[in-house]
Amino acid sequence: MDNADPDVVRSYYESIDAEAYESVFALFDEDVRYERPGQDDIEGTDDLRDFYLDGRPLTEGAHEIRSLTTEGDTVAVRGTFSGLQDGSRVAFGFADFFVFTDAGTVGRRYTYTDRDEV
Structure with a gap:
């Protein structure tokens, strides 16, 4: 199904960089699953909320999208982040992959970085 929306993904990065977390939460399905290699999966909007409000080590930064590709229900993004992680x-x-539900929300997200943990 071709329901991936690149504008939603762009909005995600704009909202994250602006620390507009309520806007971020509105983009995700209540049963979202967010996978990051080497770290525990985030499952559901309560876990997602806890992560962004209390557990995310990245702050005061900005994402730059280098490329964005849409196919079927998935938007793939390659980019860079610069800012603070745990004060440094x-x-x-x-590289991020956003998989959309039939309802147009993000149901799964995968993140890969060239750092151990973000």
Whole structure:
């Protein structure tokens, strides 16, 4: 199904960088699953909310999208982040995959970075 929306993904990064978390939460399905290699999966909007409000080590930064590709129900993004991680200045590359539900919300997200943990 071709229901992936690149504008939703762009909105995600804009909202994250602005720390507009309520806007971020509205993009995700209540049963969202967010996978990051080497870290526990985030499951459901309560876990997602806890992560962004209390557990996310990245702050005061900005994402730059280098490429964005849409196919079927998935938007793939390659980019860079620069900002603070646990109080130290960082810059790194990332690849994110957003898989959309039939309702047009993000149901799954996968993140890969060239850092151990974000």
